Amino acid sequence: MMASVASAGRAVSGVAARATCGAGSLPVAGLATSAGPQLTVESMNQRVRGAAYAVRGAIVVRAGELEAKIRAGQGSELPFDDIIYCNIGNPQQLGQKxxxxxxxxxxxxxxxxxxxxxxxxxxxxxxxxxxxxxxxxxxxxxxxxxYSHSQGVIGIREDVAAFISERDGFPCDPASLFLTDGASPAVKMMVQSLVAERDRDGLMIPIPQYPLYTASLAVEGGVAIPYFLDEDKGWGTTVEELERAFEEAKAGGKTTPRGLVVINPGNPTGSCMPADTVRDVTQFAADKGLVLMADEVYQENVWRDDTPFTSFKKAACELGLLDPERPNSGAPGPRGSLQLVSMHSVSKGFMGECGRRGGYMELCGFDKEVAMQLYKLASISLCSNIDGQVMVGLMSRPPRKGDASFESWTSERDGILASMRRRAAKLSAAFATMEGVSCAEPEGALYAFPRVELPQRAVEAAAAEGVAPDALYCMRLLEQTGIVVVPGSGFGQREGTFHFRTTILPSEDAIDAVIERMGAFHSAFLAEFK
Amino acid sequence: MMASVASAGRAVSGVAARATCGAGSLPVAGLATSAGPQLTVESMNQRVRGAAYAVRGAIVVRAGELEAKIRAGQGSELPFDDIIYCNIGNPQQLGQKxxxxxxxxxxxxxxxxxxxxxxxxxxxxxxxxxxxxxxxxxxxxxxxxxYSHSQGVIGIREDVAAFISERDGFPCDPASLFLTDGASPAVKMMVQSLVAERDRDGLMIPIPQYPLYTASLAVEGGVAIPYFLDEDKGWGTTVEELERAFEEAKAGGKTTPRGLVVINPGNPTGSCMPADTVRDVTQFAADKGLVLMADEVYQENVWRDDTPFTSFKKAACELGLLDPERPNSGAPGPRGSLQLVSMHSVSKGFMGECGRRGGYMELCGFDKEVAMQLYKLASISLCSNIDGQVMVGLMSRPPRKGDASFESWTSERDGILASMRRRAAKLSAAFATMEGVSCAEPEGALYAFPRVELPQRAVEAAAAEGVAPDALYCMRLLEQTGIVVVPGSGFGQREGTFHFRTTILPSEDAIDAVIERMGAFHSAFLAEFK
Known part of the structure; x- marks a missing residue:
């Protein structure tokens, strides 16, 4: 009778089990113990177990242990005084006001x-x-x-809609907006809806990518269809590579590409898509009938004047792939149709309000029935937190000229953005001077993603430890400097290449020291393994 | 080549598809249109489509339409001035300070x-x-x-741990606590982890239940194993019924019960479990090796002095099913072992801070490896919002005697709880006077769940409209009074019985009018269908 439980990973004594089932509510000492716990890593949902999320993986867990040690006054033998978290775009944690x-x-x-x-x-x-x-x-x-409406307070969604239509020059219907706890729940909701058939339905994912995408796919049982960004061209996206990945996925007959994830500006790459690439990618998604999932949370973080942010929605409207009068409806555009979800967040940009968990997604080209299903899915969690919603409203409708706070807002904003730009340049310049390190200058977002040539002996040492070579590098960096970065293997990279992602966020006071410590560590690492 | 896409619900012209795939990034006008949209209700994840969440279902959507009408000044022909949302435990929406x-x-x-x-x-x-x-x-x-630690700020978790150990008399390790955006993400995380095999792994769910449980199970593909609460005994839980449900689920050989959901105080029933029932249920879960998922978000909302709240953790420790020195560890207790997750929230109780989305879950009896998997799952969403975390801290560590805010806190708290108790009694007394309505006096939580005898003609009218009879009743109530309640069919009920759930939360100023309108509607409804 307990056989099916046993199949879930428990060793059950049949006799004890029968005795218990007949014993009603009488305690039967020790039974559950002999049966072993119900939920173990072996018996749990293996798709959850298989998901990876390196941004808060083993290196961050180790950093937490070191930090606890320091706080408990037991860090005197460590070669650093504090942990510097460059693993995650968390501006205020590093002192941004x-x-x-x-x-x-x-x-x-x-x-x-x-x-x-x-x-x-x-x-x-x-x-x-x-x-x-x-x-x-x-x-x-x-x-x-x-609690608010499951999609968020309508008055706040109206501010967001005004921001989007002003940005793009095309209308935005507040009914198409979902205010979310940061952008992550939007991604998860879309992945959950798109993966209808496990181990078949897939999303095209840029490599390197932000691991939220592969983690959400893994949990839902969807297939990640990698397309590679071109490191030699500043991590650019090309339609040729999208074609290759799409065709290869379909050629096997086992995968159905259902959506295309794009991250612009890029995470972890820091690359900004030129407007014509945005258009090409948009057209590609429409041609292939893929839902375009546009992660546009870094849209304010653009460091070069020649690649201003262009939204995928604007491109889709201009290409005639959405009805320009009602782009949020399910109506086709004059030259085709597209389903597009755009995500944004208060965690990035210049506000950096990560702790608020505020964000939104905009639906374009979906019919009302699909929107109602997403509404239901949002309803199960009731609503996103209201302070986060308010912050989304404030991001969308900042003080305007003539308002009392206009000057302070503008100068704070410009100060933060200019400082980020300086730090991005400083960091990539420093990487350029390190032996065997190359790094595209970040065009946008909050990260640098340098490539590191690792000595063969380091690769072998990593194999001996059973970790990825860049994970070994990053763990050593932490242990020797207190600086936390994320190995490239957590984002995906071409085989045989090694990278790490660091944020550009240490404060201007701190960044020189961070660079110096990274450089000294790197030299010592090379010396050790050469 | 597009066959597998077509199988996902799209009618594809093979010729057009080939033409496109060969056309690279050149726009092929109208292709996506002819292929139809990628994501439709037919092609989406049908498990998402199949999930039901009545607390914000069709009646609430209709209420939103009526409210918009009133706000636009077009509600003059409606027989009410405003919508009163009694569908959801949202105290501040109805005026609670x-x-x-x-x-x-x-x-x-x-x-x-x-x-x-x-x-x-x-x-x-x-x-x-x-x-x-x-x-x-x-x-x-x-x-x-x-962003904080994925499990929440450790200093706040320490306050929560102190609250729990003071409440129960057994220790609580802050490392076992996850601060969550309300209690819902905790439920979803546990369901996601427990459903390893779809359409086989199941959770025992009380009927009636809060539909978060069945909705989360539906989305994850888990099996809901219903056990019925005994309406004649004030919606009591009995081990006999748990045994029946467990044995029947197993007898078919197709379902593996993995967990047992309990809601105490009860939602929607308003029932409070006596301490000996808490112990019996705890022992049952241990005997059967089920993960006990204890929804204890109404622990402050207890209206009778003879059924004080008893936590499942306390019962488990006293029964020797957890190690009393380290109940949060995976170590067995002296008389058996149990895996227990307890959930709490700032949305209920007397704070009613629904909009903050603050809550926590405590893990007891799980080994460290499982906890690490849950940490990873939490990490994918980065962290819960910090204001919500702070609110959890404030709930756990209110001002104490001698603190400047002690008096105001105490008098506000007592005022809210006393008023809730009065309103619960008033509401159930009013239901008792209505023809064909019976209602257990709520012992706790924020709801009354009256049973309504519906005339045969109303049942037939509902069948003709294709809705559940109690949904017809509730929709009529809305259309005629502006009062929003949730039909019993949204929570589950014994076949042939009809109920609805209303919160006890209309303010003391408003509740008499709400009762009067409900009574008048009920009489008119009976007259119409008799």
Whole structure:
């Protein structure tokens, strides 16, 4: 009778099992113990077990242990004083200040009585009070303490829609927007919906990629169809390579490509797609009937003036692949049709409000029935957090000229972006001077992704330890400098090449020291393994 | 070549497809249109399509339409002025005020400079400033704007652990806690991990239940194994019924029960489990080797003094099913072993901070390897939102005697809980006077779940409309009164019985009118269909 449980990984004594089942609620000492625990790594969903997410993998776990040691005062024998987390785009963790205006609005919404408190008028900017009043009215009675509509507060979605239509020159329907806890739940919702048949339905994924995509696919049982970005051309995307990957996936007859993931500006590559590439890729997705999943969370992080951000939605509208009057509807465009999901987040850009978990996705080209299914899926989690939603509204509708906070907003924003640009250049320049390291200068996003030639003896040492060679490099970097980066193998890379991803986010005060420590480590590493 | 795409629900012209694949990136006008969209309700993951979540289903969608009509000034012909959302436990939406102390702490963390601003000292309580300082230090440099550890800020988890060990008299290890965006992600994470084999692995689910459980199971492909609560005994849980459901599920040989979901206090039933039932159920889970998933989010919402809340963890420790010294470890207890996950939330209780999306889960009896897999799963979403985490900390460690906010906290808390208790009693008393309605007085939680005898003609009318009879009743209630409730069919009920769930949350000012409108509607409904 317990046989099917035993098949889930438990060794069950048949006699004990029968005795228990007959014994009703009487305790039968030791039975569960003899049977072993129900949930083990062997008996759990192996798709969960098989998923990898290196951005917070073994190296970060080790960093946490070292940090705990330091905080407990037991770090005196370590060759560094603190852990510097360059593994994740988490700007405020490395000292970036939040935007004053947006935090004032949040504080007022947390304590709504302050909006009418004369003492608060001395502390908060008048337009912050005004915006808090506006969102307070939009949210309704419950304020930030109540669940909202499953897609988010409509008044905030209206601000997002205005931002998108102003950005692209094409309309945006607030009903097509889902406010989400960061961009990650949007990705997971789309992957969950697209993988209808496990081990067959797949998404085309750039290599290197942000591992959220392969992890979500692994958990859902979808197939990752890799297409390679061209490192020699600054990690560019080419339609030829998309064609190759698409055709190869289909040729075997075992995989059905259903969607195409694009990350622009690129994570981890820091590459920015020229407008004509954006158009080519968009057309490719339409031609192949693929859902285009556009990760556009770094759209404010563009470091070169010759590659301004172009949204995939704008390209799709201009190409006639969406109805330019109603691009969010399921209606075809004049020259074809496309299904497009664009994701954005308050975690990146210049706000860097990672802890808020605010983001949105916009649906273009999906019919109402599909949208209703996504609404249901969102409903199961009730709604995204309201402070995160408010932050999305503030990102979408910053103070304007004439508003009291316009000057401070503008100067804070410009200061952060200019500093990021300086640090990106500084970091890649430093990598260029290191032996056996090459690094495209980041055109955008928050990362550098240098390539490192690892000595053969390092590769062998890694094999002996059972880890990837770049993982060995990164673990050594942590142990010797306290700097946490992510090995290229966590993002995917062409075989035989090794990389790591570092954020550009150490503060201007700290970045020289970070570079120096990285350089010294690198020389010592080469010396050790040469 | 496109055959496998066609099998995913698209009608593809083979000629057009070949032409495109050969055409590289050249636009092929209209192809995608002729092929039809990639993602439709037919081609999507049918497990997502098949999931039901009535708490925000068709009736709520209709309520949204009516509300939009009223807000647009077009509601003059409606027989009500406003929509009253009793479909969801969303206290602040219906006017409940947030706890002053916790909102002050949130505001200070949003604008950290206020902690040292002398003007702020006039506005905020000194212990709120002190707590904000404490959490600010615990969170570290990035404050509430940075991603935290994937399981949540350790300093906040320490407050939660202290709360749990004080509540139960047994230790709690902060490393076993995951701070989550409300309780829902915890449920989803556990369901995802437990359903290793689709259409075989199952969870025992109380009927009626909160539909998050069946929805999560449906999406993951797990089997819901219903066990019925005994309506005649105030929706009590009995081990006899658990035995029946377990044995029947196993008897067919097609289902492997892996876990047991319990909701105490009960949602939607409002039932509170006596301590001896908690123990019996705990022992049952251990005997059968089931992971016990304890939804304990209503633990503060107990309306009767003779059924105080008893946690499953406490019961498991007292029964010797967990190691009393290290209940969070995978070590067996002296009299057996159990795997237990307990979930809690800031959305319910007296805080009612639904919009914060704050919650936690505690793991007991799982080994470290399983915990690491759950850590990885949490990492893919990076972390829960920090304001929600802070709110969990405030729930766990309220102001204490001698703190400046102790009096206000206590009187606000007691006022809210006493008022909820009054409203629960009032509502169930009112149902008792309605013809053909019976309702157990809610012992806890935020809901009443009356049973309604529906006339045969109403059942026939519903069949003609293709909806469940209680869905017809609830839709009519909405259309005629503006009151939104959820049909019992959304939670599960014994065949031939009909119920609906309403929250007890309309304010004391409003609840008499709500009751009167419900009563008048009910009489008119009976008259119409008799």
């Amino acid at each position: 939040p935007m004053t205006f947006s935090r004032q609005v949040l504080a007022l919404l947390s304590c709504p009585t302050l909006m009418d408190d004369p003492r608060a008028a001395e502390i908060f900017a008048p337009d912050a009070i005004e915006r808090a009043r506006k969102y307070s009215a939009a949210i309704g009675t419950g304020g930030t303490g109540a | 947030p706890m002053t102390f916790s909102r002050q702490v949130l505001a200070l963390l949003s604008c950290p400079t206020l902690m040292d601003d002398p003007r702020a000292a006039e506005i905020f309580a000194p212990d709120a400033i002190e707590r904000a300082r404490k959490y600010s230090a615990a969170i570290g440099t990035g404050g509430t704007g940075a």
